[in-house]
Amino acid sequence: MDDVYVGNAGVDGATNAGWLLGHFMPAGDPRHSTDVEVKWGVHPPGQARSRWATSERRTTLLVLVSGRFRLEFPDRTVVLASPGDYVVWGRGVDHSWYAEQESVVLAVRWPSVPGYRVDPPVVR
Template sequence: MTNGVYAGNASKDAANDRGWLLGHFKAPGDLRHSREAEIKWGTHPRGDQRTAWVTGEERTGLLILISGRFRMEFPDHSVLLEEQGDYVVWGPGVNHSWTAEDDSVVMTVRWPSIPGYKAPETE
């Protein structure tokens, strides 16, 4: 960090914290520390899927497809993201899961950033 600016590479930085680039879990004083939002850079090989549904979610989420083909699953339907820039937003209380139908890169934004919340390590 130099003069209040942090520059990095999402793929490299994401490898250090399960994909998360910004959120409450970054050290206080780090520009990437935030209580307002969390940002994740997700790289998923074809066939990768979430091992368990997210239930009891307290945040709003936004997932944007950078590359590949990625399916978001919701209790009553699914959303297929297949063109760069396709995105889906879901609100608090919406259970969800996902599957990478092709090698995929996605960016996830969640808000607010809630201390104490952590998905299982097998995400």
């Protein structure tokens, strides 16, 4: 059945920087979408976004699965410390992040648009 895809977020995400669903998947793949992007992010302690995301055109929901994960915004810092903690930010909100501990996060962004790929995260 070509309209059904079964996988494992950890395995599939490892081959695409954690991204499981979005415009970047091949056309015809059930994981291809211009409406939404989904990421299973596995981050070692000390890993940080390589640079701030600016001029954001998407809305994002980020949910902590495990660990301790810090989101930085121009006017505040948010720390996700308990499984299920989450933060939502809208279009136009610049941001960055830092894994205070080994962390797993689930990110959902919409819409899925090209032009936001950055260098791989760095470990500080």
